[in-house]
Amino acid sequence: MSRERTRQVPRHRLDRPHHDGSALHVAPGTPALGDAVPVRVRVPADRPVDSVWVRVLADGEPGMVPARAGGGGGDGGGGGDGDERWFTADVTVHNPVTGYRWLLDEPGGARWLNGTGLHARDVTDAADFRLSVHPPAPSWTSSAVVYQVFPDRFARADGYDGPPAGGPAWAEPMAWDVPPAATGRSTGRQLYGGDLRGIAQRLDHLQRLGVDTVYLTPVFPARSVHRYDATSFDHVDPLLGGDQALADLSRAVHERGMRLVGDLTTNHTGAGHDWFEAARQDRSAPEASLYYWTDTEPGYVGWLGHPSLPKLNYGADSTFERMVSSPGSVTARWLREPYALDGWRVDVANMTGRHGSDDLTHRVAREMRATMSAVSPETVLVAEHFHDAGEDLRAGGWQAAMNYAGFATPVGGWLVDPSSGLTMPGIPVPRPRRRGRAMVATMREVLAAVPWSVAAHQWNLLGSHDTPRIRTLAGSAAAVEVAAGLLFTYPGTPMVFAGDEGGLTGSTGEGARVPMPWADIDGGGSRWDRGTFDVYRRLIEVRRGSRALREGGLRWAVVDDDAVAFLRETPDERVLVLVARDRWSGVRLPRTLLAGGSAPERLYGDGELEVRRDGLVLPGDGPAVHVWRLS
Numbered sequence: 211m212s213r214e215r216t217r218q219v220p221r222h223r224l225d226r227p228h229h230d231g232s233a234l235h236v237a238p239g240t241p242a243l244g245d246a247v248p249v250r251v252r253v254p255a256d257r258p259v260d261s262v263w264v265r266v267l268a269d270g271e272p273g274m275v276p277a278r279a280g281g282g283g284g285d286g287g288g289g290g291d292g293d294e295r296w297f298t299a300d301v302t303v304h305n306p307v308t309g310y311r312w313l314l315d316e317p318g319g320a321r322w323l324n325g326t327g328l329h330a331r332d333v334t335d336a337a338d339f340r341l342s343v344h345p346p347a348p349s350w351t352s353s354a355v356v357y358q359v360f361p362d363r364f365a366r367a368d369g370y371d372g373p374p375a376g377g378p379a380w381a382e383p384m385a386w387d388v389p390p391a392a393t394g395r396s397t398g399r400q401l402y403g404g405d406l407r408g409i410a411q412r413l414d415h416l417q418r419l420g421v422d423t424v425y426l427t428p429v430f431p432a433r434s435v436h437r438y439d440a441t442s443f444d445h446v447d448p449l450l451g452g453d454q455a456l457a458d459l460s461r462a463v464h465e466r467g468m469r470l471v472g473d474l475t476t477n478h479t480g481a482g483h484d485w486f487e488a489a490r491q492d493r494s495a496p497e498a499s500l501y502y503w504t505d506t507e508p509g510y511v512g513w514l515g516h517p518s519l520p521k522l523n524y525g526a527d528s529t530f531e532r533m534v535s536s537p538g539s540v541t542a543r544w545l546r547e548p549y550a551l552d553g554w555r556v557d558v559a560n561m562t563g564r565h566g567s568d569d570l571t572h573r574v575a576r577e578m579r580a581t582m583s584a585v586s587p588e589t590v591l592v593a594e595h596f597h598d599a600g601e602d603l604r605a606g607g608w609q610a611a612m613n614y615a616g617f618a619t620p621v622g623g624w625l626v627d628p629s630s631g632l633t634m635p636g637i638p639v640p641r642p643r644r645r646g647r648a649m650v651a652t653m654r655e656v657l658a659a660v661p662w663s664v665a666a667h668q669w670n671l672l673g674s675h676d677t678p679r680i681r682t683l684a685g686s687a688a689a690v691e692v693a694a695g696l697l698f699t700y701p702g703t704p705m706v707f708a709g710d711e712g713g714l715t716g717s718t719g720e721g722a723r724v725p726m727p728w729a730d731i732d733g734g735g736s737r738w739d740r741g742t743f744d745v746y747r748r749l750i751e752v753r754r755g756s757r758a759l760r761e762g763g764l765r766w767a768v769v770d771d772d773a774v775a776f777l778r779e780t781p782d783e784r785v786l787v788l789v790a791r792d793r794w795s796g797v798r799l800p801r802t803l804l805a806g807g808s809a810p811e812r813l814y815g816d817g818e819l820e821v822r823r824d825g826l827v828l829p830g831d832g833p834a835v836h837v838w839r840l841s
Contacts (some may be wrong), residue, residue: 220265220770220801226328227554228316229252231339231662232763234469234779238347240663246300247341250281251312253295263313266336268304274313275299282301293600301341307604321330326651326806337658339468344606346663346704350469351610353760355698355750356705357421360675361450362401363390363437364708365408370728374403377449378387380433382678387729392721398434402725405457406767410462415731417466419711424463425555427675429456432480438557439480439518443540459477467756469552471590472544475572476533477562478512478519485519485532499526502565510513511565520551520790524563524570533750534578541578545585552589553582555669559593559608575607593671596635600659601707611666613702621672624694626792627685632678632717645771646791656703657764667763668702670714672710676719680710681742687713691745692789695814695835698749699778699787701764711746713739718721754815758783759837768797768828775828777803777840784840785813798825805841813837 229235235247250834253259262277279402281298286775301310311333312323317409322329325337366374366386373383380736381401384390391397406429416424419540426438431447451582464471479486489497504522513519522529534541544551556562558577563570575591582589593599594610602608623644626632632641657665672680672693684690690713697704709726714737716722727737734740754761762778762785773790784803804810810819810826815836817829829836 217760218248220768220773220797221391221661222768222797223258223269223766224253224800224803226671227257227259227312227323228765229339230325230763230765231322231665232761234763234781236341236662241303241341243303243306243341243343243651244461246388246456247303248298249266249301249310249339249341250296250298251277251314253297253314255293255295259295260317261315262299263315264299264301264310265313266304267299267309267338267590274723275301276566277312285287293800297648303341303343306343306606308341309335310341311335311338311582312572315675326654332729339658340604341577342604342606342661343661344661344663345583345609346363347590347609347667348586350678351590351667351703354423354703355467355752356425356471356665356703357416357419358425358427358671358674358705358707359409360404360427360436360708360723361406361409362404362430364404364405364726365412365726367405367407367411367451367484374401377401377403378433381435381778382415386725387727390716390721390723390725392716393648397720398436398682401435401449403449405449406451406459410459411464412728413466413468414728416468419706419747419753421812422467423469423471423552425705426473428473428475428557433482433518438475439478439482440449441476441482442484443479453549460548460550464550470550471553471592472556473557474554475557475560476522476538476578478521481518481520482567483520485595496528499523500529502720505637505710514559521565522562523565523566523568527739530574530577534574537581537584539559539581541581542585542669545582550562552586553591554578554589555592555594555612557594557826559611560595560597560599560602565688571828572605572607575602575605577607579607579609590667598656601655603660604665610664610667610669610703612674612705613656615671616653616668617670617697617700617702618672618674620644620649620652621696622680622683623652625684625689627683627689629686630683630717631685635677635719647769647771650766650769650774654766662716666701669705670697670700671705671707672697673722674719675723676709676717677722679707679714679716679722679724679738681721682715682717686738687742687745689791690742692747692833693710693833694745694792695787695789695837698728698746698753699759699785701778704750706746711743712737719773749814749835756783756785756839758785758839767799770794770797772832773830775799784809786840788815788817788828788834789828791832792832794830794832796828796830797823798827801825808841811839 277297277299335391370386430440485497563574595611599611758778765777768775772792773794775788820827
């Protein structure tokens with residue numbers, strides 16, 4: 211008798227009740243305290259449900275609100291053909307963030323529906339749905355595609371012959387076509403000479419790709435090429451062209467209808483910062499209150515123990531005033547003309563304001579948000595956060611996070627080449643290859659930890675200047691296409707690290723900071739994968755052409771080891787996405803997904819969605835990405 215495990219044909223998940231925070235299920239807009247917000251749940255028509263309730267928390271105490279039949283279906287475009295029943299309840303927003311979950315009374319016993327799915331057991335409040343009174347990220351972020359630029363490695367305005375001349379004493383000048391070091395002391399010193407005018411000269415490349423938002427890693431003067439050790443917040447690094455170069459880049463970006471987001475280190479400065487130098491020379495100086503001091507070497511607290519990065523102390527009002535809260539703060543100054551940044555990505559936001567018994571992170575974020583809104587309500591505030599950011603993102607300051615935990619990490623675990631030997635950031639063991647069920651479980655848990663108004667604007671990414679390149683992680687162009695298929699169809703704002711669209715490689719964050727190979731990009735050389743560029747370009751085009759992919763809810767349809775499929779839905783559109791890392795058995799979905807008997811429209815991929823009398827048959831090819839508009 212064979213001991214080989216018999217693989218079961220996957221079943222679809224559309225026979226389960228569903229709710230999310232999108233417009234099909236929650237009245238749109240940001241509620242105010244005291245508002246009664248209609249929320250709706252959809253239940254398959256053939257599922258026996260005796261009654262439906264909503265459990266709502268008010269001041270920490272749960273209460274039950276009965277739901278009434280109706281309020282969806284034909285009213286919202288979500289199943290008016292009779293395949294679903296809808297129930298509506300009014301949730302009073304009693305607290306700034308109000309949690310709720312559904313209770314369905316069924317013949318087999320009551321079940322809870324929360325952000326991680328349907329449960330025939332008691333659950334905690336951790337994955338409850340949430341309504342928030344905190345204003346979300348500006349509306350433009352819903353359609354944005356962000357492009358991360360590491361300035362030193364993107365483009366030189368004066369060409370690419372040899373190492374840059376005239377660098378500072380700390381720098382190791384590098385020729386443009388020499389690969390960067392992956393580890394060691396040189397990683398922060400290798401100066402390739404990219405600058406802001408070089409970026410402005412290459413904006414055509416970004417627009418050919420289809421991105422519309424440029425995110426720059428730090429541009430302030432420093433003692434490293436990454437510039438997270440700023441020596442001043444008053445000027446742009448002369449190596450990058452100085453203040454005027456940033457003003458010129460901003461003007462060039464905005465003239466093209468694009469946006470520009472900066473990178474601010476609120477947690478620390480560099481040891482060469484003028485504030486820190488003044489404090490060290492005179493401990494009675496006003497600047498001394500900006501930092502943490504100790505009786506042990508080196509005499510102050512450095513970020514993660516690094517003496518080159520002294521940590522800012524937000525226990526002092528002057529730190530708030532200089533960094534985030536006053537009209538003349540670092541936060542505010544660079545949002546104004548002539549620089550007019552459209553927002554900030556905040557470095558190590560999870561540690562800002564936190565040290566020992568001090569925990570001022572939420573105050574920092576809220577005051578930063580208020581300062582930015584006073585300059586322009588259209589600015590965006592995004593936190594760097596590698597792990598669970600749920601608590602911080604519910605507090606009303608950061609509007610979104612770089613979604614490592616809820617996207618980059620689980621997607622990378624599903625697609626990682628087992629032979630790569632790569633580790634995860636901060637984890638000292640080889641990265642395991644996960645099944646699709648594990649990937650989706652993690653994605654659902656992270657998404658459920660925040661209000662939908664936050665989840666819909668998270669910066670999803672496959673990698674950044676701090677991680678291995680997706681091409682090195684996944685191992686092939688076909689696997690990268692699968693990863694990109696998820697990136698541009700999942701709820702949130704997609705972010706591309708410059709060069710990923712051309713298949714650049716790198717096994718560490720430092721090694722991934724590869725100079726853009728412009729000679730190959732312009733001339734068709736081997737260091738640039740035009741096929742991958744075309745994949746990214748076409749997927750961005752598909753996203754831009756679909757309101758459901760930009761703004762719709764998320765309903766998981768199939769979760770298999772090697773393939774996942776989900777629906778993105780708005781009141782006027784339904785899109786089906788299928789991504790497979792390998793060949794799989796395929797599955798049949800309900801025919802009623804084709805509302806009104808319409809035929810599916812292929813938006814991406816070569817596979818056919820076979821329409822039969824008894825259902826829609828998904829193709830079992832892989833690696834593959836398929837996107838269809840169903841209605």
